[in-house]
Amino acid sequence: MKTELNITLIARGCAITGDMVVDHGISSFGLLDGGIISTQGLLHIGEGGLVKGSAQGEHVRIDGRVDGDVHARGSLEINGQVSGDIFYCGTIRLGPRASLNGTLKRVC
Secondary structure, three states: OOOOOOEEEEOOOOEEEOOEEEOOEEEEOOEEEOOEEEEEEEEEEOOOOEEOOOEEEEEEEEOOEEOOOEEEOOOEEEOOEEEOOEEEOOOEEEOOOOEEEOOEEEOO
16 A cells, blocks of 8 residues: 655745645745644644744644644644644643743643
């Protein structure tokens, strides 16, 4: 059985206005003025990436910045900045550059 890897890439210099919903992984290094939901896989906000809205995913890694709530159903890793409430169910890891402005709640 062949497994297909699907990842959407939002490159630096790209700006998207509106909400995004994907059924696979996504890696964003650009600007997203709206919410983002990844129903499965990795939701990655890369260094220099900015989300002005909520971010929700199975596995979430934030190396950039999110100005909104973050929801992680599985693992959560933060090395960047979050200004909003964080809701997680699995594991959480805060890196040395993590900056949080909001509440941290475990919900399962």
